[in-house]
Amino acid sequence: MTRNFLFTLFFIFSAFSFFAQGTTVYSPQLINNTAPFPGESCASEYAENEFLKDPAYAQTRANFEAQIQQYIQQNSGSRAAGVVYTIPVVFHVMHSGEAIGDSTNISYPQALSCINALNRDFRRTAADGGIANSGPLVVDAEIEFCMAQRDPNGNATTGVTRHDMSGDQDYLDSGVYHTAALWRSDFSMKSSVNWDNTQYMNVWVVNKIRNLNNIYSSGGYSGGVQGYAYFPGAPSPYDEVVMVSFAVGNDPTGALGYNLWGPTDDNRVFTHEVGHYLNLYHTFSGTDSCTQVIPCATGGDRCCDTPVTTVGAGNNCTAPVCPLDNKENYMQYQNGSCASDFTPDQLACFSWINLLLRKL
Numbered sequence: 001m002t003r004n005f006l007f008t009l010f011f012i013f014s015a016f017s018f019f020a021q022g023t024t025v026y027s028p029q030l031i032n033n034t035a036p037f038p039g040e041s042c043a044s045e046y047a048e049n050e051f052l053k054d055p056a057y058a059q060t061r062a063n064f065e066a067q068i069q070q071y072i073q074q075n076s077g078s079r080a081a082g083v084v085y086t087i088p089v090v091f092h093v094m095h096s097g098e099a100i101g102d103s104t105n106i107s108y109p110q111a112l113s114c115i116n117a118l119n120r121d122f123r124r125t126a127a128d129g130g131i132a133n134s135g136p137l138v139v140d141a142e143i144e145f146c147m148a149q150r151d152p153n154g155n156a157t158t159g160v161t162r163h164d165m166s167g168d169q170d171y172l173d174s175g176v177y178h179t180a181a182l183w184r185s186d187f188s189m190k191s192s193v194n195w196d197n198t199q200y201m202n203v204w205v206v207n208k209i210r211n212l213n214n215i216y217s218s219g220g221y222s223g224g225v226q227g228y229a230y231f232p233g234a235p236s237p238y239d240e241v242v243m244v245s246f247a248v249g250n251d252p253t254g255a256l257g258y259n260l261w262g263p264t265d266d267n268r269v270f271t272h273e274v275g276h277y278l279n280l281y282h283t284f285s286g287t288d289s290c291t292q293v294i295p296c297a298t299g300g301d302r303c304c305d306t307p308v309t310t311v312g313a314g315n316n317c318t319a320p321v322c323p324l325d326n327k328e329n330y331m332q333y334q335n336g337s338c339a340s341d342f343t344p345d346q347l348a349c350f351s352w353i354n355l356l357l358r359k360l
Contacts, residue, residue, distance in 0.1 A: 036210070036225055041247075041269055041333070043177070043210065043228035044276040045285060051234055060233045068279065069297050071352040072304075072345050085350075088148040089115060090159050091248070092193045093205045097166030103216050103245070103259055104207045110249040110258040111147075111160050111205075117250035117267035118145045118274060121330065124340075128252060128266070135328030135340035141347050143278075145201075152195050163193055165207070175208025176242065177225075190237035201277065202240040205248050215246045215261050226261075226269045229276040241273050263314075268336035275331050275342070279349045283325075283332045284311045290322035301331065303345035 036043050052058045091114075095105035120127040122141040147159030165171045176186040186204070195202055208214050209225040226247040230239040247264035251257070254265070281301040286294075287310055296304035307324035309332065317338035320327045327334055328341040 039223040041223070041226045041264075042272060042276075042282075043225045044230070044273065045282060047228050048231050051230070051238075057233065057235075061231065064233055064279075065302065068349055068352050069302065072348040073297075075348055075351065084142045084144055086144050086146055087201050088159075088199065089145050089201045089203060090148045090151075090157070090161065090195050091203045091205055093160060093162045093245075094165050094171070094189060094207070095162060095205075095245075096172055096207050097164050100162070101259075104205075104214075105162065106205060106245050106248060106259060108158055108160055109256070110251075110260075113250040113256070113258065114203075114248055114267055114270055115145050115147055118271060120250075121268070121271045121340075122274075122342075128250070133340060135338065136326075137328075137341040137343060139342055139344060139347055141342055141350055143350060145274075148195075148200055152199070161193060171207070174212060175206050175210070175214075175244070176204075177210040186242060187238070194237040197236050197239055201274075203248075204240075204242045205245050206242060207245060209242065209244050214244065215259075221261065223263070226264055227273040229273040231276060232279050241270075241277055243270055243273065263335060266336050268330070268339045271330050271339070275346075280331050280342075280346055282311070283307075283329050284309050290324070303343060303349070305343045305345045306331075 036046060052061065091106075091111045093104075093106055093111075096103065098105040101107040101110075116127070119125065122143045122145070124133045124138070124140050126133060148157055149159070151157040171189070176189055189206075190202075190204065209227070211221075211224045213219050213221050215221045225244075227241065227243040229241040232239075246259055246261040247269045248267075249258040249260050249265070250267040251260055252266045258265075280303075283301050283303075283306045285301045287300050287308060290308055290310065292308045294300065296302070296308075300306075300308065306329060307322065307326055309320075309322040309325040312321050312325070312327065312333035313319075314333075314335045316325070316327050316332065316334035326332065326341060326343065328338050329346075330339050330342060331346070332339075
């Protein structure tokens with residue numbers, strides 16, 4: 001059985017006002033709540049921290065978390081199999097004026113490879129030699145992704161829109177970031193093209209994120225933020241996912257010739273960001289040691305079956321930062337070669353939405 005996941009999200013956001021009132025305002029603890037550390041690939045929790053400055057949003061998130069924790073405590077590990085939720089995806093390619101398939105103007109097959117890779121990771125299939133089912137956990141998220149087939153007006157679509165940004169020098173120079181105080185805001189870009197977030201997952205494919213360089217720059221590229229997503233409850237047009245173009249696609253052997261950076265050629269950065277979009281925190285969120293110091297349901301990543309850990313490094317697959325680290329977890333940092341797991345509590349965050357749909 002399949003259900004439309006995005007339609008469900010609409011009812012989640014509409015239902016916030018009915019959730020428990022008076023909940024303590026939720027505020028994630030960040031390793032660095034100002035800006036990503038050098039080389040950090042994800043900026044999602046920094047985006048979340050910016051929105052939490054708004055008391056109304058903070059209360060919305062607190063209510064949401066309270067409901068999720070109640071559901072996790074009652075249902076983790078006991079999900080009913082068989083209901084598969086489908087998320088239609090639209091890629092908004094914000095290119096720099098190149099021909100289709102050149103540099104930041106990624107091709108349709110490259111975008112489609114993202115969908116196939118997401119399904120590999122969330123359904124835990126044996127694609128790409130079995131990387132996605134090589135970890136210690138055997139959990140199918142029962143969530144699938146597809147390219148949007150109809151646009152908001154009901155017309156046929158490929159699921160890819162293209163937008164020439166070559167006339168915007170600021171964008172060409174510095175791309176986007178989630179807050180104007182730290183870099184150029186993404187608000188104007190998202191306002192220019194944004195499909196109904198109750199019907200689609202919008203993905204903006206950009207040239208740069210908080211960086212003056214990308215892999216096409218003469219000065220070279222040595223790493224940095226490659227993506228970020230907003231958590232459920234973020235207002236439109238902010239919500240959903242932003243990815244740099246050379247981290248969008250799946251071509252680990254290079255045989256397909258997609259425009260990808262070597263360390264991100266398996267689409268695992270995108271899988272990680274979609275995890276944030278579906279309400280997952282980093283497994284190391286708010287922690288700086290391998291010892292549990294705060295209740296797991298209210299601190300860290302709020303999933304009690306993810307072992308306490310600190311932020312992983314590029315060699316985390318072979319040299320875990322903590323003895324019990326679930327180094328294969330998509331929400332930990334590693335080089336992607338061993339990323340293959342979501343835990344039952346993490347998937348319960350997804351399943352809570354299924355529960356709400358069954359109540360309608």
